[in-house]
Structure formats: structure tokens, C-alpha cells
Amino acid sequence: MPMDLNFTAEELAFRDEVRAFVADKLPGEVRRKVLEHRRLRRDDIEQWHRALFEKGWVAPGWPVELGGTGWNAIQQHIFDVESAAAGAPRLSPFGLNMIGPVLIAFGSDWQKQHFLPPILSAQQWWCQGYSEPGSGSDLASLKTRAERRGDRYLVNGQKTWTTHAHWADMIFCLVRTSSSGKKQEGISMLLIDMKTPGVEVRPIVTLDGEHEVNEVWFQDVEVPAGHLVGEEGRGWTIAKFLLSHERTGIAGIGASRRELSYLKHLAGEERDGARPLIEDPLFRDRIAQLEIDLMALEWTVLRVAAAEREGKAPGPEASILKIRGTEIQQTLTELQMEAVGPNALPFLPMAWGDRWIGPRVGPEYAAPLAARYFNYRKVTIYGGTNEIQRNIIAQQVLGL
Amino acid sequence: MDFQLSEEQKLLKDSVERYLAKNYSFELHQAMVAQRQAMSAEIWEGLAGLGLLGVPFGEEHGGFGGGGVETMLVMESLGRHLVIEPYLSTVVLVGGLIDLGAAQWQKEALCPRIIDGSMLMALAHFEPDSRYEISHVACRAEPDGDGWAISGRKTLVLNGPVAEKLLVSARVAGGPDDEQGVTLFIVECDDERLGGHEYPLFDGTRALDIQLDGVRVGAEAVIGAAGGALPLIERALERATAALCAEAVGVMQRLQEMTLEYLKTRQQFGVPIGRFQALQHRAVDMFIQVEQARSMAIMACGLLSSADAFERRRAVIAAKEFVGRAGRFVGQQAIQLHGGMGVTEELAAGHYFKRLTAIDILFGNSAWQRARFAQLRAEAPPAAFTQPRKQWKRI
Numbered sequence: 051m052p053m054d055l056n057f058t059a060e061e062l063a064f065r066d067e068v069r070a071f072v073a074d075k076l077p078g079e080v081r082r083k084v085l086e087h088r089r090l091r092r093d094d095i096e097q098w099h100r101a102l103f104e105k106g107w108v109a110p111g112w113p114v115e116l117g118g119t120g121w122n123a124i125q126q127h128i129f130d131v132e133s134a135a136a137g138a139p140r141l142s143p144f145g146l147n148m149i150g151p152v153l154i155a156f157g158s159d160w161q162k163q164h165f166l167p168p169i170l171s172a173q174q175w176w177c178q179g180y181s182e183p184g185s186g187s188d189l190a191s192l193k194t195r196a197e198r199r200g201d202r203y204l205v206n207g208q209k210t211w212t213t214h215a216h217w218a219d220m221i222f223c224l225v226r227t228s229s230s231g232k233k234q235e236g237i238s239m240l241l242i243d244m245k246t247p248g249v250e251v252r253p254i255v256t257l258d259g260e261h262e263v264n265e266v267w268f269q270d271v272e273v274p275a276g277h278l279v280g281e282e283g284r285g286w287t288i289a290k291f292l293l294s295h296e297r298t299g300i301a302g303i304g305a306s307r308r309e310l311s312y313l314k315h316l317a318g319e320e321r322d323g324a325r326p327l328i329e330d331p332l333f334r335d336r337i338a339q340l341e342i343d344l345m346a347l348e349w350t351v352l353r354v355a356a357a358e359r360e361g362k363a364p365g366p367e368a369s370i371l372k373i374r375g376t377e378i379q380q381t382l383t384e385l386q387m388e389a390v391g392p393n394a395l396p397f398l399p400m401a402w403g404d405r406w407i408g409p410r411v412g413p414e415y416a417a418p419l420a421a422r423y424f425n426y427r428k429v430t431i432y433g434g435t436n437e438i439q440r441n442i443i444a445q446q447v448l449g450l
Numbered sequence: 451m452d453f454q455l456s457e458e459q460k461l462l463k464d465s466v467e468r469y470l471a472k473n474y475s476f477e478l479h480q481a482m483v484a485q486r487q488a489m490s491a492e493i494w495e496g497l498a499g500l501g502l503l504g505v506p507f508g509e510e511h512g513g514f515g516g517g518g519v520e521t522m523l524v525m526e527s528l529g530r531h532l533v534i535e536p537y538l539s540t541v542v543l544v545g546g547l548i549d550l551g552a553a554q555w556q557k558e559a560l561c562p563r564i565i566d567g568s569m570l571m572a573l574a575h576f577e578p579d580s581r582y583e584i585s586h587v588a589c590r591a592e593p594d595g596d597g598w599a600i601s602g603r604k605t606l607v608l609n610g611p612v613a614e615k616l617l618v619s620a621r622v623a624g625g626p627d628d629e630q631g632v633t634l635f636i637v638e639c640d641d642e643r644l645g646g647h648e649y650p651l652f653d654g655t656r657a658l659d660i661q662l663d664g665v666r667v668g669a670e671a672v673i674g675a676a677g678g679a680l681p682l683i684e685r686a687l688e689r690a691t692a693a694l695c696a697e698a699v700g701v702m703q704r705l706q707e708m709t710l711e712y713l714k715t716r717q718q719f720g721v722p723i724g725r726f727q728a729l730q731h732r733a734v735d736m737f738i739q740v741e742q743a744r745s746m747a748i749m750a751c752g753l754l755s756s757a758d759a760f761e762r763r764r765a766v767i768a769a770k771e772f773v774g775r776a777g778r779f780v781g782q783q784a785i786q787l788h789g790g791m792g793v794t795e796e797l798a799a800g801h802y803f804k805r806l807t808a809i810d811i812l813f814g815n816s817a818w819q820r821a822r823f824a825q826l827r828a829e830a831p832p833a834a835f836t837q838p839r840k841q842w843k844r845i
Binding site for chain 2: 052053054055056057058061124331334335337338339341342343345346347349350352353356357360366367370373374437440441443444447448449450
């Protein structure tokens with residue numbers, strides 16, 4: 051078969067199936083919150099999680115016998131794009147995309163039986179304990195200690211930037227089990243119940259005034275030895291495995307398409323003198339460039355997904371998805387904020403909750419845009435800053 | 451959706467790359483430019499020998515029966531080796547117009563001579579006042595006996611100096627910017643009513659300006675429908691623009707390789723300069739642009755066969771916008787990373803940079819493409835945005 055850039059009849063049928071499912075099962079209120087940038091509660095995300103779980107679509111990357119879908123990479127991409135573009139919220143990645151695949155690859159039978167089912171059904175929320183106050187980009191310098199005491203570990207230290215720790219039932223933690231030898235070799239991965247005595251969660255409020263991330267403190271926290279993933283000293287290998295398993299979803303194409311549509315909608319509503327803002331050639335030029343940038347990223351994602359489907363190792367182009375995906379996401383929040391002009395200034399966090407009936411300033415859609423712009427500064431920092439990503443590409447892809 | 455090449459496509463790609471790697475050195479390029487040569491007859495013969503001059507033509511005319519993907523593979527290789535030969539103008543552009551619009555008997559007369567390399571042709575469409583606007587044609591053709599007499603000026607006829615025949619667009623009806631009324635004529639370059647002068651472009655290729663003073667052609671010189679040539683020209687330029695994107699990817703890819711090589715070998719402060727993070731990040735940003743430009747070129751070339759004219763048009767405009775911008779960026783970074791050597795005539799890098807600069811300009815630069823893109827029909831917004839909002843009582 052020669053190159054063919056059109057979706058096949060099967061792929062189109064699958065796309066229609068996804069669209070129909072999202073239209074049918076995504077609660078309208080959740081959809082509205084996502085489309086209009088209102089604050090999502092844990093329950094909003096769980097509703098969509100459960101709908102996918104019931105359909106058997108919640109863990110596309112997992113082996114079929116453990117609850118996966120058996121989709122190829124193109125189907126997975128179609129699902130990601132269609133659901134996000136239609137306003138589905140992003141599910142919590144910590145269980146489904148992170149610790150789940152880790153346990154499938156490295157976990158004990160007991161760990162798999164015990165932890166995988168509640169991840170699928172959303173009965174258990176996970177968070178990720180990687181960063182520490184002194185260990186950001188230099189993650190391997192982490193200091194949280196776990197000392198073996200008989201059949202338990204005793205954990206002391208502090209994690210930070212822990213997203214949704216205040217919602218989580220469990221945390222997977224990189225801890226130091228040895229301080230001799232190479233610093234990477236003394237790191238292990240432990241699964242810790244957030245209700246264990248000695249675990250304390252302290253909120254960190256971010257620029258947008260929101261509580262999303264936390265500090266997590268551990269003081270003499272006892273963890274059963276059976277909660278060690280793999281062997282002692284393998285934590286770094288496991289963390290790297292996770293990075294190499296990041297899929298094309300990291301580019302966030304579907305959500306960015308949704309936000310681009312919303313940007314055009316805002317620019318159509320806003321007036322620039324006598325005409326809609328979208329008719330201003332300068333603003334239009336910037337939207338056009340952003341849309342073209344998104345196309346370039348999307349076609350790169352499709353190349354990566356197609357290669358993955360053929361069972362080929364990801365090519366060098368895969369490494370650029372996080373960098374470009376996050377840059378585009380930030381530009382979208384920036385232009386959306388710019389679109390509403392001075393109406394971006396009022397800061398009324400209550401107004402983007404779900405039950406606010408008090409006075410507003412400016413159009414309803416303007417209220418959350420600045421906060422969102424501030425919030426999205428995180429995306430080029432988390433998951434390895436974009437500068438660290440560039441270091442990795444320079445060394446591993448370009449051989450510098 | 452499938453990005454894999456067929457066996458036949460892989461063979462095509464390998465054969466053109468092998469031939470050029472063996473026969474087309476940077477020194478050859480430099481020598482031709484220095485001697486003001488638009489091309490080498492030997493190389494043209496070589497390309498003909500590989501069957502590459504017949505890529506767009508149907509097999510019934512001795513061609514390859516290729517489409518956008520085949521042209522992409524050839525163009526990428528031509529870009530990689532900085533080939534100045536008139537492939538784009540003769541094979542893609544004129545070849546495309548013949549393939550799309552010529553009558554059967556015209557194809558029978560023209561195709562074999564293009565395919566065997568014995569005849570070069572060029573498109574004379576743009577005029578001094580056109581800038582990038584395809585529909586601007588002031589050149590006029592008046593009925594003259596059973597033929598036509600053409601008068602006007604054409605500029606930037608790519609590879610015109612080596613052409614035996616030109617395809618000239620001229621208006622048979624309407625004003626200079628009307629969509630209707632443009633006809634395409636075959637004009638012999640040795641016509642005595644045709645004047646002109648040739649000159650080099652900054653990338654070493656050569657072009658021609660012409661003045662037609664009542665050049666007379668017969669009715670058989672018309673390609674396509676009289677007065678209806680503009681859609682034909684637009685379609686052929688669409689193909690050529692996608693091809694140019696593929697060429698740019700070859701140019702960028704090679705330029706990136708040269709730059710990485712330089713970063714790994716050039717020593718300062720006792721280490722290869724590629725050890726410095728500031729330079730590494732520039733190199734990575736080049737790489738990011740090259741990979742995305744490749745995605746866009748594949749998209750544009752791959753969708754040329756799409757039956758959906760809007761999708762095709764949108765893809766080509768977006769690709770040219772992105773590739774032009776990426777090429778400019780990659781070229782500038784490459785020169786900066788080569789330091790002082792980058793600004794010399796001697797090093798290949800600068801010549802690759804110049805070709806990328808020319809490619810951005812040809813058939814509409816990024817800024818112009820962006821403006822066109824913004825004018826395309828807007829996608830319908832998702833239903834949720836268009837639901838009527840509650841009208842609140844004024845406070």
C-alpha cells in the first residue's frame with residue numbers, strides 16, 4: 051500500500067463511534083465546565099472516568115487482559131483528540147498512565163491484584179511523589195529517606211508540587227534507600243497510603259489563586275515492605291521507563307484544538323471598535339500562525355502514532371511533542387486572555403466556580419481567562435522543564 | 451492512515467538519492483553558479499535516464515504516473531544536494547500544467563521531449579505588478595486571424611534562460627484582476643517579437659524577464675480552455691508549492707547535518723562548541739522546526755491527490771507558511787552556529803541558507819500565506835458555544 055494520508059473507512063467509523071459515545075455519555079455540566087474553563091471538582095472528573103470504565107475504554111494503554119482496549123496508536127490518537135475536542139476533562143494521569151503501567155511492568159502479583167482494579171474503577175486516586183524542595187530538574191539528588199526495619203520501611207522527608215495530593219488515596223514515591231554509590235542507584239519506588247500516620251499534606255496556592263499542588267511531608271511513616279516496586283535501587287530505572295512510555299497524548303492536540311475553537315469564538319464575540327476582533331488583521335494573523343503551528347504538531351503526532359502502530363521504535367520526532375505541545379497550550383491561553391482586553395483584569399475566583407450568582411464584571415467568559423493564563427505557565431515546567439527536554443534531545447538525539 | 455512508502459516509492463527515493471550523492475557535489479554547484487550556468491546538460495541527461503523527468507506524466511505518454519508523494523521524494527533529494535537544474539519549472543510546473551490541461555495531441559507532442567530531456571520549458575505567469583497574486587494578469591492576447599497576438603511583460607520566469615518554449619498566461623477578456631478571461635499559450639522562445647533579459651537570483655538559479663510585442667501564435671498553442679486557465683494555473687502552482695516544501699525539507703535536513711557536524715568538530719575553550727548549552731538549545735530548536743516542516747511537507751504532498759479542493763488548498767497554504775518560516779529560522783540558526791565561517795562564500799551552509807530564503811519568497815512568503823490562511827472558511831464552532839445564552843435583566 052502506498053502512502054495514504056486519509057483516514058481509512060475503519061478509522062472513520064471508529065471516530066464516529068467515539069463521537070457518539072462522548073455525545074451520549076459525557077455529562078453536559080462537565081462538558082460545559084471544560085469548554086468554559088470553570089473549576090472542575092474531583093467528582094466531575096470521576097463521572098467521566100466511570101463512564102469510560104463502564105465502556106471498557108478507560109485504560110487504552112494497558113494490556114487487554116488487564117482492562118486495556120487493544121487500540122493501535124492511531125485509534126488511541128483519534129480517541130484522545132475526539133474526546134478532548136468535544137469537552138471531555140483530562141483524567142487523572144497518575145493511576146492510569148503512570149503507576150498502572152509501572153505496576154504492570156515491574157509490580158508483584160499482589161501489587162497488580164491489589165492496586166490495578168481500583169485504578170480502573172476510579173475508586174482509588176493516586177498522586178506522584180517525585181520532586182522535592184532541593185530536587186527539581188536534578189531529580190536524582192532527592193533526599194527523602196526510606197530505611198528498612200524488618201518487614202517495613204520507615205520514611206522521612208518531604209515531597210513538593212504534588213498535584214491533587216489532597217484528593218489522593220495513594221502516592222507513588224521515589225525515595226532514597228541507599229546513599230552509597232551513584233546517586234541514581236540508591237533510589238527506590240514505594241507505594242504509600244496517604245492515610246498512614248505521619249503523612250501530612252499542606253496546600254500550595256499557585257499564581258491563579260487555586261489549590262492544585264501540595265507539599266507532602268513524611269515523618270516516621272511506616273510502609274509495608276510489600277509496597278516496594280521491583281527491587282531496591284531500581285527506582286530510577288522505573289522512573290525512566292515511565293518517561294519512555296509517554297505517548298502521543300502528551301502533545302495535547304485535542305485540547306488545543308478545542309481551545310483554538312474557543313479562541314476564535316471569543317475573538318468573534320469581542321468588539322474591536324466597530325468590527326469583531328477576529329476581523330482585525332493583526333489578531334487574525336496571530337490566530338492563523340497558531341493554527342498552522344498546531345497543524346504542524348498534529349501531523350508530527352500522526353507520524354509518530356503511525357510508526358508506533360507499525361511496531362517501530364519512536365523516531366526522533368517523538369521527542370519534540372512535549373516541547374511544542376506545551377508552547378502551543380501557553381500561546382492559546384495568552385491569546386484568549388488578550389482577546390478580552392481589559393475585561394481580563396477583574397479577579398473573581400468565585401465567578402468560575404459552579405454556583406456563583408453574584409455580580410460579574412465584563413462578559414461571563416472573560417472571568418477565568420487570566421487565571422488560566424497564569425496557571426498554564428506550569429506546563430513548560432512540569433514533567434521535566436522544556437530546557438531539560440532540550441538537553442535530552444541535544445544529547446540523545448543530536449549526539450551533542 | 452499510512453505514512454509508509456510503497457516498494458516502488460522506496461526504489462525511486464533510493465535511485466535519485468544515489469545518483470545525486472555520486473554526481474552532484476557542492477563543487478559542481480559552485481562551478482555552475484560561478485560560470486553563470488543555469489544547469490548541467492549531463493546531470494539533466496542523468497535525471498532523464500532515471501526516468502525522473504516523467505514523474506507527473508501518465509504511463510500512456512511514457513511517464514511515471516506519479517503523484518505528490520513521488521514528486522516529494524525527488525524534490526527532497528534535489529534540495530539535499532542543492533540542485534539548481536530546472537526540475538521544478540520544467541517538470542513540476544510546466545509538466546503539471548500539461549498534465550492537468552493539455553489536449554491529448556499536445557501531450558503526445560510535448561511529453562516525450564520533456565521526458566527524454568531534449569526540451570526544457572518554463573512558465574511565464576507573474577508580472578511586474580503581481581507581487582504574489584496569482585490572478586493578476588495584465589498581459590493581453592488579441593484575436594489575430596485564426597490565432598492570437600500576445601503583448602505584455604512577464605517577470606521572474608524561473609529557468610527561462612534555458613527554455614525552448616514558454617507557457618505564457620495572457621488575458622483574452624476582463625480586467626487585470628478578474629478570475630475569468632486568462633488563457634495559457636505555448637510560445638517559442640526564438641520568436642522575434644519576444645524580447646527579454648536574463649539574470650541570476652541570489653540562490654544561484656537563473657531567471658528571465660520578457661517583453662511580448664504582439665507575439666503571434668496559432669489556435670493550437672492554447673493549453674486548456676480559452677479564458678479558463680486561472681484554475682489550471684492555481685492547481686499547478688499548488689503542486690509546485692507542495693514540491694517546494696519538500697525541497698525545503700531536503701535543504702533544511704542537510705543544513706542541520708552540516709551544523710551538527712560543525713558543532714561536534716569546532717573547538718573553542720578546549721572543547722567542541724556543541725558542549726555549550728546555549729548552542730545545544732539553538733540546535734534543538736532547529737531540529738524541532740525541521741521535523742515539523744517535514745510533517746507539513748508530507749501533509750501537503752500527500753493531500754495533493756485529495757478530491758476535497760478545500761482541504762488540499764488549506765494544506766498547501768499551511769505547509770508553505772510553516773516551511774517558509776521554519777526555513778528562515780533554520781537558516782539563520784545554522785549561520786549563527788557556524789560563526790564567522792557561516793558568513794563566507796566558501797562554506798556550503800550559506801548557500802543552503804540562501805536557497806531556503808528564496809523558497810520562502812517563491813509563490814508567496816509566510817506572511818502572505820498566513821493572510822490567505824486566515825481568509826479560509828472558518829470551521830464551525832462546537833455546538834456548546836453557539837447555544838443561546840440566557841438574557842439577564844439589566845442591573
